[in-house]
Amino acid sequence: MSEPITAPITALGGARHDGLARIEEVGLHGMITLRGDLASKAVKAAVMAATGAKLPGQRGVVRGKSGTAIWMSPDELLLCPYAEVDATLGKVTAALGTAHALAVDVSDARAMLTVSGPAAREVLAKLCPVDFAPGAFGPGMVRRTRMAQVPAAIWMEQDESFRVICFRSVARYVFDLLGVAAQPGSGVGVY
Amino acid sequence: MLILHCPYCGVDAEETELSPGGEAHVKRFGPGASDEEFRDYLFARENPKGVHFERWRHANGCGKWFHAARCTMTLEVFGTYSAQTTEPPKEIRDAITAKRPGWTWREVE
Incomplete structure (x- = not known):
């Protein structure tokens, strides 16, 4: 028998991945x-x-x-x-x-991730049909787009780290995608 | 690869961010429409070689429907415009005339 859920559970249990960029689940976040x-x-x-x-x-x-x-x-x-x-x-x-x-x-319908580090722009640019060049996308801007096969909303914080929102049901998919895109040695060096 | 400017969120979205919605300005008659009118509403489409008007939805973006005028032969985009209209606006028609003099599409010219 499964235990009754008494407290909200995050989509990925606070997962974290270090590669070209650091990918972290933000955890429960009001939306x-x-x-x-x-x-x-x-x-x-x-x-x-x-x-x-x-x-x-x-x-x-x-x-x-x-x-x-x-x-x-x-x-x-x-x-x-x-x-x-x-x-x-x-x-x-x-x-x-x-x-x-x-x-x-809609807090429980979504998951939120951060993508940070110097190669963050490149990691996201591998997955989205969006120009993430420093002159084209900066803090205070948001872009709703497609991340591989799923929709996502991406914006940039003042410290140039990205926030990614996706549907909770595809949180693992998005996290794994970002993980592959951030694999060490896979840098493209465009930005 | 087709790149269309979304008139609602101002993004130059590429084809994979959009979903196609078929021909634009299809008119539904009624109530009391004849069988021929209802048939044409359902099935009669233009399929032109050249200037064409289509509906597109910014599905992986702001989610809004809009209209696009483009050339089916060269993929040239003449412009995109609001979904809240039943015919192509004048500036779009003028932009097409500048590049394809003498064009027609249904009764529009």
């Missing part, structure tokens, strides 16, 4: 999908309530006092609060009021 009219006051207020950040522009990432707001599409944002998701979701819902918008806790 709230917010859909609505991004130009509306209610959505701006909701973003401020959840993250303390201003509304990100097209393909932008804005870091606030209590979380990060990520632009996903012209009518969708992803809010990544640092603290309790339930409480933050409550604040978002309250800020939205009667506006035509949707806010949902």
